[in-house]
Amino acid sequence: xxxxxxxxxxxxxxxxxxxxxxxxxxxxxxxxxxxxxxxxxxxxxxxxxxxxxxxxxxxxxxxxxxxxxxxxxxxxxxxxxxxxxxxxxxxxxxxxxxxxxxxxxxxxxxxxxxxxxxxxxxxxxxxxxxxxxxxxxxxxxxxxxxxxxxxxxxxxxxxxxxxxxxxxxxxxxxxxxxxxxxxxxxxxxxxxxxxxxxxxxxxxxxxxxxxxxxxxxxxxxxxxxxxxxxxxxxxxxxxxxxxxxxxxxxxxxxxxxxxxxxxxxxxxxxxxxxxxxxxxxxxxxxxxxxxxxxxxxxxxxxxxxxxxxxxxxxxxxxxxxxxxxxxxxxxxxxxxxxxxxxxxxxxxxxxxxxxxxxxxxxxxxxxxxxxxxxxxxxxxxxxxxxxxxxxxxxxxxx
Amino acid sequence: xxxxxxxxxxxxxxxxxxxxxxxxxxxxxxxxxxxxxxxxxxxxxxxxxxxxxxxxxxxxxxxxxxxxxxxxxxxxxxxxxxxxxxxxxxxxxxxxxxxxxxxxxxxxxxxxxxxxxxxxxxxxxxxxxxxxxxxxxxxxxxxxxxxxxxxxxxxxxxxxxxxxxxxxxxxxxxxxxxxxxxxxxxxxxxxxxxxxxxxxxxxxxxxxxxxxxxxxxxxxxxxxxxxxxxxxxxxxxxxxxxxxxxxxxxxxxxxxxxxxxxxxxxxxxxxxxxxxxxxxxxxxxxxxxxxxxxxxxxxxxxxxxxxxxxxxxxxxxxxxxxxxxxxxxxxxxxxxxxxxxxxxxxxx
Numbered sequence: 047x048x049x050x051x052x053x054x055x056x057x058x059x060x061x062x063x064x065x066x067x068x069x070x071x072x073x074x075x076x077x078x079x080x081x082x083x084x085x086x087x088x089x090x091x092x093x094x095x096x097x098x099x100x101x102x103x104x105x106x107x108x109x110x111x112x113x114x115x116x117x118x119x120x121x122x123x124x125x126x127x128x129x130x131x132x133x134x135x136x137x138x139x140x141x142x143x144x145x146x147x148x149x150x151x152x153x154x155x156x157x158x159x160x161x162x163x164x165x166x167x168x169x170x171x172x173x174x175x176x177x178x179x180x181x182x183x184x185x186x187x188x189x190x191x192x193x194x195x196x197x198x199x200x201x202x203x204x205x206x207x208x209x210x211x212x213x214x215x216x217x218x219x220x221x222x223x224x225x226x227x228x229x230x231x232x233x234x235x236x237x238x239x240x241x242x243x244x245x246x247x248x249x250x251x252x253x254x255x256x257x258x259x260x261x262x263x264x265x266x267x268x269x270x271x272x273x274x275x276x277x278x279x280x281x282x283x284x285x286x287x288x289x290x291x292x293x294x295x296x297x298x299x300x301x302x303x304x305x306x307x308x309x310x311x312x313x314x315x316x317x318x319x320x321x322x323x324x325x326x327x328x329x330x331x332x333x334x335x336x337x338x339x340x341x342x343x344x345x346x347x348x349x350x351x352x353x354x355x356x357x358x359x360x361x362x363x364x365x366x367x368x369x370x371x372x373x374x375x376x377x378x379x380x381x382x383x384x385x386x387x388x389x390x391x392x393x394x395x396x397x398x399x400x401x402x403x404x405x406x407x408x409x410x411x412x413x414x415x416x417x418x419x420x421x422x423x424x425x426x427x428x429x430x431x432x433x434x435x436x437x438x439x440x441x442x443x444x
Numbered sequence: 445x446x447x448x449x450x451x452x453x454x455x456x457x458x459x460x461x462x463x464x465x466x467x468x469x470x471x472x473x474x475x476x477x478x479x480x481x482x483x484x485x486x487x488x489x490x491x492x493x494x495x496x497x498x499x500x501x502x503x504x505x506x507x508x509x510x511x512x513x514x515x516x517x518x519x520x521x522x523x524x525x526x527x528x529x530x531x532x533x534x535x536x537x538x539x540x541x542x543x544x545x546x547x548x549x550x551x552x553x554x555x556x557x558x559x560x561x562x563x564x565x566x567x568x569x570x571x572x573x574x575x576x577x578x579x580x581x582x583x584x585x586x587x588x589x590x591x592x593x594x595x596x597x598x599x600x601x602x603x604x605x606x607x608x609x610x611x612x613x614x615x616x617x618x619x620x621x622x623x624x625x626x627x628x629x630x631x632x633x634x635x636x637x638x639x640x641x642x643x644x645x646x647x648x649x650x651x652x653x654x655x656x657x658x659x660x661x662x663x664x665x666x667x668x669x670x671x672x673x674x675x676x677x678x679x680x681x682x683x684x685x686x687x688x689x690x691x692x693x694x695x696x697x698x699x700x701x702x703x704x705x706x707x708x709x710x711x712x713x714x715x716x717x718x719x720x721x722x723x724x725x726x727x728x729x730x731x732x733x734x735x736x737x738x739x740x741x742x743x744x745x746x747x748x749x750x751x752x753x754x755x756x757x758x759x760x761x762x763x764x765x766x767x768x769x770x771x772x773x774x775x776x777x778x779x780x781x782x783x784x785x786x787x788x789x790x791x792x
Binding site: 124128130132197198201204205207208209211212213215216219220223340344347351395396398399401402403404405406408409410413426 | 520522580583584587588589590591592593594595597598599600601602603604605608609717721724728762763765766769770772773776777780
């Protein structure tokens, strides 16, 4: 008995110390970029400044953090629970609009201020504190996750993918057409909601153009998301998700309530999208409907698939790489290639091909992702592993 | 005693939710019927006009939906790339017929060219569809379901990129060879184009139904769809049958592509995504895997979309996509098996 107890606690212990290790790495990377951009770069020489602005601009670094939040949220649905979601952009949009509604002078007929930081002269509208908006954004998207997932989680996985895709189209279209819902202006249509409040953190106001501080803020969001992702996976619910992902029938035989567990993955995964959406709205100072389209959903999916479904670190690396390629990498590498070889190739126009081929090639040759989780590797290569196993049994019988 | 009590309680719960489902379904249908009836009494002429327009689109949707249904029926894969295949068909026909052959405006020579290019486009799309199957889907046949689905999404992006490079990011106007004249029947304007669509798609649908139902190949297809291993044992070449299925699915998409380009007069690289989803909804509405279901579903979706866009009392064109997707979602909730299919709901 004693032996089994120690055997059970030992891996849990290493998991916790592992958590601390990543935290040190993550914090030092974030601190490096913050200090670099806040204090060092303004005093650096122009070429150095240009190099960092071209290859590692702070705007794209901050966006990468948002993508990490998004990808980790989708990872809970796709990577942990093994349900395909093709409309994750809906949660991004919903989170963004929660921030737009609750942190701006948009609802001009109301005047509601709850620890908010309204701009002088724009006291009308709803002004909540950022923390409250983050919580409300999470709750709101969780409710929507339940609405989307609830009636359809009993369906086959590919039907579920279609329903999510349908919502991923309907919700952004609602936002786009929302300037006139039965005579009410709900979302301000294609113009979007701009002029979000500056964040007031215990008296310290982060201005609209205070990029280093904003970067720090979204990094905290990403860090929290990484933390919760790891903790959730190791917890009871996380293990139930992994069990469902690997074998639904076996999991239900072992007493995992399938529907409730899937439901939870949907709601919690949606929270990631909502929080990321709020963070992104604060980062760019507004929310604009035309940004939310199917391509975004697929890019987030590609991040999860490329990094390694289910593995937090894989997803973080995947999100970082693809987001960087998307925002500046493709342009910069293209310029470098064009300048050195004297060619004139429009690299950003290859974005579709890049993502399409990435998804296809990953599925064909490395289904488990670049940094795979051991279990995912086995599940995804079941067809190959079966052969190996039968070979082994053959040898054994000989 | 307690187990009996809990059993009774559980039974009660299920019936309550099923009653709720039925009541809400009846309510939704009642609202839809009321809406249509209101428009019919309000302006019967306009209603008939919109119906004709809807039939026009519906037949094209049916052709695309056939491809989804055939492929899903045989390997249970939602072929996301199918809509983009249709787009490539439209782009191909535009390049060959309008740009290369220079066939613009109605003339008997151009009609002959149209028929030739129709066949070429069908061959082209069949070829692409078969190559995709060969290169990607075939290797994933025994993989977890997520893998081929993600591959299909990736393929859809690749095809969209080809379309983007082919005609650019802006929609292109097609100088159609079909006459733009129309005639009036009892006050309803019917375009000659609509009749031509009927004349092309209806025979195609009949030929497809004949292939699947009456020929040896068709029987092999249906057998493979039911049980791959058993059909292999019966001497059916499963790989070849699946290739053949992809070929006719592609051919149908190609035919839809050229007819779309000729009747609407525009081609765009992102055409396939929207229309693919509409067509898939049609396939699901009719009962995915069912050939006649796809045709029925396509026509119904075409009509509903047309009513939504065209009727005086209605949500209007800006909600067109929302309407289609709402139908898709409602279908998934109430009747995942579709109108003609059996209920495919999987128990968890």
